[in-house]
Amino acid sequence: MMDPHPAVAEVAPFRAKRVVAPPASNATPDAQYWSMQMAAVSAQRDRASFMRIYDHFAPRLQRYLRNLGVAESLADELVQEALLTLWRKAGLFDPARASLATWLYRVARNLYIDQVRREPHWLPIQEGLDRLDLAESDRRDSAPESLIDQDALKQAIDRLPAVQAKLVRMCYLESKSHSEIARELGMPLGSVKSSLRRAFAKLQGSMGGAR
Amino acid sequence: MKPHHHLDDATLLSYSAGALPTALAVVAATHLERCAACRARLLDADRIGGVLMQQQRIDAPADDARAAMLALLDAEPATAPAAAPADLMEEADPDRLPAALQPWFGHSLRALRWKRVAPGVQRIRASSIAGGELMLLRIAPGSKLPLHSHGGNELTVILDGAYDDMLGHFGPGDVADLDGQTQHQPVTSPGVPCICVAATDAPLKFSGWVARTLQPLFGF
Numbered sequence: 001m002m003d004p005h006p007a008v009a010e011v012a013p014f015r016a017k018r019v020v021a022p023p024a025s026n027a028t029p030d031a032q033y034w035s036m037q038m039a040a041v042s043a044q045r046d047r048a049s050f051m052r053i054y055d056h057f058a059p060r061l062q063r064y065l066r067n068l069g070v071a072e073s074l075a076d077e078l079v080q081e082a083l084l085t086l087w088r089k090a091g092l093f094d095p096a097r098a099s100l101a102t103w104l105y106r107v108a109r110n111l112y113i114d115q116v117r118r119e120p121h122w123l124p125i126q127e128g129l130d131r132l133d134l135a136e137s138d139r140r141d142s143a144p145e146s147l148i149d150q151d152a153l154k155q156a157i158d159r160l161p162a163v164q165a166k167l168v169r170m171c172y173l174e175s176k177s178h179s180e181i182a183r184e185l186g187m188p189l190g191s192v193k194s195s196l197r198r199a200f201a202k203l204q205g206s207m208g209g210a211r
Numbered sequence: 212m213k214p215h216h217h218l219d220d221a222t223l224l225s226y227s228a229g230a231l232p233t234a235l236a237v238v239a240a241t242h243l244e245r246c247a248a249c250r251a252r253l254l255d256a257d258r259i260g261g262v263l264m265q266q267q268r269i270d271a272p273a274d275d276a277r278a279a280m281l282a283l284l285d286a287e288p289a290t291a292p293a294a295a296p297a298d299l300m301e302e303a304d305p306d307r308l309p310a311a312l313q314p315w316f317g318h319s320l321r322a323l324r325w326k327r328v329a330p331g332v333q334r335i336r337a338s339s340i341a342g343g344e345l346m347l348l349r350i351a352p353g354s355k356l357p358l359h360s361h362g363g364n365e366l367t368v369i370l371d372g373a374y375d376d377m378l379g380h381f382g383p384g385d386v387a388d389l390d391g392q393t394q395h396q397p398v399t400s401p402g403v404p405c406i407c408v409a410a411t412d413a414p415l416k417f418s419g420w421v422a423r424t425l426q427p428l429f430g431f
Contacts, residue, residue, distance in 0.1 A: 047284065054280055059269035067267070076276065084283055098254060102261035109229045109260065119233060121314040125240050128310045133250055153262050172228040172263050178221065179232075179363055179412060189363065190392055196221040204255050 029056065031150055035095030042090035053100070054083055061108045067173050070116055078115060082107045097133075099150065112175075149208070156206035164199035167192060214246045214384035222366070222388050223249065227256035234343035234410035238366040238386070240311035241408055245384040309370070312408060315340070316347060320370070320406070325349055332356075343412040350374070350397075350405045358396040363412040365389045372405035374398060 037053050040046035058079050065075040085107050086093075093103055106126070113122045160168065170176045170184075178196070182189045218226075218239055225231040226239050243249050306320050315337040316323065325333035331351035336344065343363075350356070352372065366388055373382040374397040381387055381397075389395070399405040 045289075047281070050284070051277065051281070054277065055272055057265075058272050058276070058280070060264055060267045063267035063269055064264045080280060080283060083280060084287070087284060087287060098257070099261060101265045102254070102258045105261040105264045106257055108264070109227075113229045117229070121311075122236070125311045129240070129243055129250060129253075132244065132247075133254075150262065153258065154266070157259070157262060157266075168224075168259070169263070171224055171230050172260050175228055175230045177230050177232055177412070178225060190390055193219065193221040193390060196224050197219070200220040200224050200256070200259075203259050204252075207255055207258060 031095070031099040031101070034100035035093075038086075038090055038093050038095065038100060041087065042093065050083075050087060053086065057100075057104055058083060061104060064105075064108060064173070065112060065116075068112055068116070068175050070112065074116070078108065078111045082111055094134075101150075149206070152206045153203060156203050160199055160202065164195050164202075167195050168199050168203075171196065213248070214242065214386065216379065216381055216385040216387060217246065218242055218249050218252075218366075218386055219388040220252070222364075223252055223256050224259075227253055227260055232341070232343045232410075232412045234337070234340050234345040235364060235366050235412060237311050237315065237337075237340075237345055238368050238408055238410040241309045241368045241370075242366075242384065242386040244309050244311060246386075305371075312347075315345060323347065323349075343410055345408070345410045348405075348407050348409055350399045350407075352399055352404055353401045354399045354405075356397045356399075358394060363390075365409065365411045367407050367409040370406045370408060372403045373400040374405050374407075375400065 034053065034056075037046075037049040040049035041053070061079045061082055062075050065078055066072065070078065082104060086104065093100070098106075110123055110126055113119050157165070157168070166185075167181060170181050176184070178189060178192050181187070182192045185192075222231065222235070222239060226236060226243075231239060243253065308316055308318055308320055316335060323335060325335060328334045331354040333349040335347045337346065347370075350372075366386060367381075368386045369381050369383050371383060373380060375381070376387075376395040376397045378387065378393075378395065387395075397405075
């Protein structure tokens with residue numbers, strides 16, 4: 001598999017040639033770094049690039065799934081499946097649309113709902129929504145990924161007031177519904193929702209995507 | 212036609228987190244299918260999830276896990292990675308139910324088998340859905356529903372026809388994203404029946420003796 005498939009080599013010949021070494025250990029790789037690794041995976045089936053992605057994301061996806069209450073062995077399997085999906089569908093990855101972290105988050109979240117919560121209808125519906133967006137990729141209501149400042153979003157998450165930060169984490173990292181959060185914290189349902197609304201507005205503002 | 216009433220930010224966040232109860236997620240997906248603006252906001256919500264996932268504290272992957280991953284790649288066929296499919300959009304067919312509803316109610320609006328639950332009100336309940344109620348409602352034109360509020364969350368998307376309540380006019384694709392505080396009394400528009408899909412994660416509460424009489428008919 002050293003020779004790139006001719007049809008695939010056309011996808012991103014320039015990017016694919018610029019495969020870079022891992023960044024110095026003190027630098028956090030950015031979205032552009034990951035999209036170059038993805039270009040090499042897609043165009044050249046480059047295993048070294050794939051394993052750079054694996055080494056960074058596999059343990060994070062594993063921890064994400066473990067936090068959701070997934071048993072260790074199943075979490076390991078789902079991480080492998082998520083990365084295998086990346087290998088198979090690298091050609092569908094569009095760095096202009098979403099960062100690799102966002103893309104892998106979606107893949108892992110979908111696998112969790114499909115295989116842990118056992119909701120067989122979720123996956124085809126999400127894939128349908130993705131196709132609708134691909135079909136309309138010329139018109140964007142969301143800021144293009146290149147304009148998204150990942151660091152600003154990280155800082156905005158760190159700056160959330162304590163209650164909002166707690167609710168956002170319970171939502172994303174424990175997959176708790178509004179009602180479950182309300183019960184657990186003894187908060188009125190309306191307050192849970194309004195706090196989450198305020199948190200989302202702040203975070204969206206940091207992404208330049210607020211409308 | 213672009214929807215005018217959208218998903219609440221808190222609902223979108225929950226959808227992105229995979230934390231919305233199934234019945235509500237089905238109705239949210241019905242709206243997302245018709246609303247590019249909400250899909251764009253969903254992408255923003257997914258970006259938050261991506262950052263939170265990346266911020267997880269971790270250990271380095273074990274050597275045996277890396278070796279297992281590479282062995283899986285060896286087993287993969289040496290074909291080009293999948294490219295975007297060509298057949299992106301289905302023809303707009305007024306009889307086709309939204310994709311999110313098809314697993315529960317079939318493909319065709321015309322083929323639905325309605326059950327009368329009150330004068331002017333017909334319903335089909337989704338069976339065996341976890342964590343709430345999912346139903347299609349078909350309400351005769353010009354009907355006034357009893358004043359009611361909701362114990363928990365309620366999501367409604369209009370599929371055909373329209374109704375008005377104190378929150379505004381709701382037509383095809385519009386979503387009413389209500390919480391327990393909201394009391395409303397929808398009045399369907401004249402002309403065609405109002406067909407909508409509704410989900411709750413808790414029983415409805417009707418007010419007044421007329422409504423209490425109707426409640427058993429609705430079977431909420």
